[in-house]
Amino acid sequence: MGEMFTFLGLINHSHDFIFVSHIVLVGVISFVLAKLATSKMQLVPSGVQNVMEAYLESVVSMGKDVIGEELARKYLPLVATLGLMVFIANVIGIIPGFEAPSSNPNMTLALALMVFIYYNFEGIRVNGVVHYFAHFMGPLKVLAPLMFPIEIVSHLSRIVSLSFRLFGNIKGDDLFLAVVLMLAPWVAPLPAYALLTFSACLQTFIFMILTYVYLAGAVLISEEH
Template identity: 80%
Template sequence: MGEIFTFLGLINHSHDFIIASHVVLVALISLGLAKMATSKMQLVPSGVQNVMEAYLLAVNNMGKGIVGDELARKYLPLVATLGFIVGISNMIGIIPGFEAPTSNLNVTLTLAIIVFVYYHFEGIRANGVIHYFAHFMGPVKLLAPLMFPIEIVSHCSRLVSLSFRLFGNIKGDDLFLAVVLMLAPWIAPLPAYVLLTFAGLLQAFIFMILTYVYLAGAVLISEEH
């Protein structure tokens, strides 16, 4: 979408620069909101602190039903941060003059790789290398030579699932909004903004819940059997 106007494009027309700048912008917004929420902590929260506490509570409750209370709290910082970054990235994409970093495959693939590496790391740490990879062979030893490559392909496909789902949906939303703004720039985009806001938040929710699901599949091998 290099032909679409962006404020940062006035500095440099390179699309890589525009995406990288928006990633930095999202990081600064995230840090700013976190600072605002924690600068004056109150026993009875209000303002940004109240919103952030509600968000963290919702993410933690989401994780409880998947990995249990203890592991949900353990993985809360990772999952909540990923959801926060994805959500803000999606939201700034619907503001004219900005582009969603998550509409770029490099960004979504990076986030997917973080999840991929981390849940395998946690699975190995919780179960040991031998036990963790033995799980890939399935319960029937005779089928192990067949099951192991299938499991490897299945896990690698999660990279595609996480990255391309997010990228495809947000890229499609950006193109849809660009068309609407070109055809009817005043009244018609208002319902579209509501729809795109819901879609952006939904994609952040899906990314978080899939992260919890992948962590559960890696760590809770004994419970799975």
């Protein structure tokens, strides 16, 4: 299958240029939405403000059962920003002439590393270095030599899990859409668009809920034990 047509490819055929340009485009769209939502704040929200407030409340509701309402609101800026970026990056690839940046492992790996570094930083900040890494050793000291390397590998595997789950699903969606458009460009894509939009929402939800789960496991060590 040849290179897919993109509008930005008319400017430069380099895939690196196309990829970076689409990431910048996703960032610009996210910034514009945030600016529109906060430029004219109203007591009774409407338009973009209403949509964004509903989105933020749903993110808090999502995290409340995982980490508690107080911490869900504390980490809301991180999780909501990640969710907005991932959703736009997923959906933009459904539009003919654009490419989903999240179908590139460079973007998904960068996001996964951000989550990995941040939740470990929060775990150390909240619990202290000794207490945080002590919970890697399991409930029994005799099992510590076995549990510690297993826990380290388990945490490192989260980077792969977060990044490749998102990359693999969105890349698969892009290839599926490309095949459908080649075989039946007029009628067949209509149900495919609905399916791919649902998939984009689902992958965004999974990325956000896993971020909350990892944060909960890092900062709620005392309650866990």
